[in-house]
Amino acid sequence: MRADCRRILPLLLLLPCLAHAQNASTFTALDGYGTLAAGGVIATVAGDANRNATAQLEWREQGAAGWRPGHPLVRVDATHFLGSLFWLDAGHAYDVRVTLADPDGAGATPTRTASVATRAEAPVFVPARTLYVAPTGSDAHTGTTPAQALKTIQHAADLSRPGDLVSVAAGVYRESVDVPLAGNASQPIVFRGAPGAILDGADAAIAAGASWTNAGSGVWSRATGFATALVVSDQGRLFPYTSIAALRTLSSGAPGGFYFDGTTLSVKFSDGSAPAQRHLDVARLAAGFVVDGLHHVRIEDFEIRHYGSDEYGKGIYLRYASDAIVAGNTIHENAATGVWVKGGDRNLIERNVIFDSSIFGWPWEATHDSSAQNSAIAFTDDIGRGNVIRRNTIHDTYDGLHPCGDSAPAAGFSNETDVYENTIYRHNDDAIEAEGYCANVRIWGNRIRDSLMAFAVAPAGTGPVWIVRNIAWNLGNTHSALVDGYTSSGIKINSGYSTPVGPLLLYHNSFVTTVADTAAIVFLDPGVTTSLVSRNNLYDGVHYALRKINTIALGLDYDDLHAASAPLVRWYSTDYADLVALRAGTGQELHGISAAPLLAAPASGDFMPLGASPLVDHGVLLPGIDDGYADAAPDIGAVERVDLIFADGYD
Structure with a gap:
């Protein structure tokens, strides 16, 4: 017996050391990834079994002397912290520095540096050769002059090579174009329609x-x-x-x-x-343009409509394509989606108008169960890295856009997808459906109105999903809510799937609705969830500002919660009449406010706080997010008030 004790005692003495070794953190890698206006930071660590380490971010433009604080990195799994840089300039290089801190020890080199280089904007394209297409042309022609124009876009595509512009004259082209050859970084292949150039998939x-x-x-x-x-x-x-x-x-x-x-x-x-x-x-054709496995192809300024020989009909199909640009097109009434992106990296979808008809007035359940459950822009499968969706106008499809794939990118851990400055309205379901594998997905500066849900993350795996400075107006002003009786919300987290929702970061958004019996935000069951941090947001509802049914861990503070009628918040089965009661019952919003926001003209799209608005200077500084605030402190909501100073110095 004593011999057994002698053998066991040293092991017992070693247990605290072993536990300490497991909980101590080691920095193994730091990587950066730039898009056009943002950047991602990926820190890989080992150890930290108790997950109490933190990772602080600093950054600077290369060549600058001092470091600027950034938003702390967010842990997304056992070995990864992810962070983002916002408001960067295209074609610039930045340094990032991350310091790992852990009460249990952070290794010999807790600080690492890396670089983030943003992509340059696409230069003005100067073609090496132009191929002309016109309804009066002939595919027996050379295509090299307007008098020798080809008849079909497909034949021009077959003849094209890097550096070519395929210039398509006004007219209706009833064809599907399968692009056969890639361009390159300095010589893309560009398909450009003149005003009135229409690809039509109908019989x-x-x-x-x-x-x-x-x-x-x-x-x-x-x-x-x-x-x-x-x-x-x-x-x-x-x-x-x-x-x-x-x-x-x-x-x-x-x-x-x-x-x-x-x-x-x-x-x-x-x-x-x-x-x-x-x-x-x-419809008798499946897709308008198909770019399969190619790179550096641009599709610009066409009208593309009526594709859908099967329920997967699409206006433009980028299948494992990279560095493609889809810009300035009008894409409407296609069976499944306007632009479908399956896999691929660094694709840019910008300045398009994508819409459908009738769907907004149909019953939600019937549409949801039919082939009319479509999207304007949809990412699927192992979507790659660095894709950007910006400055599009999207309306009247069932869902607006879907910026996440179904699985991790083929190369790398995070997606680094940016969705910004889009106008999105009249959707019977989700305006932005960030669901699937969403790792470092950044959604900012979008304007949403008249949709059932502004942002759906049900589920958005891995994370984080950054939702920053977006405006959502009159949520619930839809057939699905007003007639079918479905609950509207600024954020949708209920999914019924076992996949957890990753960390959600909501900063400086304005969720405002005047629709009867509608809350600004509702956290509905079911669904496996992790955490949501809310800072400097405006939640302005009619019947409650916020309702919480899901067990998601919330960190709410420095927000404005306002409802047209009491009570202010429903938390599970408890109603809180005001902010004092909410603080006492939940410990949330210790620095928040509850007041009518006093916005300039939200019904007309002006969400600027008035001079007397309680939103002004009541936010909290979020490094890397709102550093450029105007006065004593950041304002709450999506729009920072800027007083206009006239030439005489008086405002």
């Missing part, structure tokens, strides 16, 4: 007014000779029913519906009209 004969057979009960039918999953009339998109019996009911409402049985297409209009009285576009 020409039906669009011209083909004959239909009266099948009775308001139903008209025609054998197509091709498959279709999309029918659009001059009154808008028709609902896709799954049987003739369902079509006859027109339960989803105006303007009507269709059913395709594999051979015969049947349509019915809610106003009782016949196809001869309507214009019909019936």
Whole structure:
């Protein structure tokens, strides 16, 4: 017995040392990644079994003397801390310095440095050669002069090489363009439409007014000779029913519906009209442009419409493409999505107008269960790194945009995806659906209105997702909320999936609604969640500012919670009439306020706080987020008040 004790005692004495070794942290790597206007910082550590280490970020433009504090890095798993830099200049280089701190020890080299280089904006393209396409052209021509214009965009694509511009004249081109060759960084291949250049995936004969057979009960039918999953009339998109019996009911409402049985297409209009009285576009092609496995291809200034021979119809398909640019296009009424990005790195989607029709007025559940559950922009699969979605106008699709893939990028750990300065409105579901694998996804400066959910993260795995300085106006002003009875919210975290939502960082957003019985933000069950930090946000609702049902860990402070009628907050089953009661009951918002925000003209899009607004100077400094505040302290909400100083010095 004594011999056994002698053997066991040294092991017992070693246990505190072993535990300390497991809990001590070691810095193993620091990496930086730049996009166009932001940067990601990825710190890899070992040890820290009790996860009590922290990682402080500093940064500077290369060549600057001093370091500036940045937002602390956020732990996302056992070995990774992630951080972001905002408001960077394109084509610049920055230094980052991260210091690891741990009460249990941080190794011999707790501080590391790395660089972040942002990409330069695309230069003005000067073509080495121009290939011309026109409806009056011929594919027997050379294409090298307007007089020798080609007839099809596809033939021009087949002839193109790096440095070429494919210039497409006004006209309707009923084709799908499969780009065969990549460009390069200095010589991309550019497809550019003149005003009125239209890619159309609909059947020409039906669009011209083909004959239909009266099948009775308001139903008209025609054998197509091709498959279709999309029918659009001059009154808008028709609902896709799954049987003739369902079509006859027109339960989803105006303007009507269709059913395709594999051979015969049947349509019915809610106003009782016949196809001869309507214009019909019936999709027979799958996609407008397809860029598969290529790089440095640009698609600019086209109208792209009516693609959807199957339910996955898309206007532009970037499949494992990289360094592509989709800019200035008008893309509308395609079966599944306007721009579909599957995999790929550093793609830029900007200044497009993408929309649909009818969907906003259809019942949520029927649309959700149909092929009309579409998005304007969708990322899928192992989406790569450095993709940017900016300055687009998106409206009337079921969801607005989906900036996360389904799994980690093929190379690297984080996505480094930026979504900024988009205008997004009239969506029966989610305006921005950041769901799937979302690691260092940054969403800032977007304007959202009239949608069921502003941001859906149900679930957004790994994280963090940064939601910064966005405006969401009149959430709940949708068929799905007002007619179907679904709950609207600024943030949607309920998913029903076992995948946890990663860290969410909400800074300087304005969630304002005037819709009856609507809260600014509701944390709904079910779903596995981690944490949400909220600072300097405006939550202005009608019936509650905030409702919490989900068990997500919240860190709320320095926000303005305001509701048109009491109570202010519902926390599980408890109502808190005011901020004093909320603090006493939950410990939240110890520095927050509860007051009418006094904004300039939110209904007209002006969310600037008035001079007397309680939002002014009531926020907290967030290094790397709001360093450039105007007066004594940052303002609460998405817009920092700036007093206009006239030439005489008086405001």
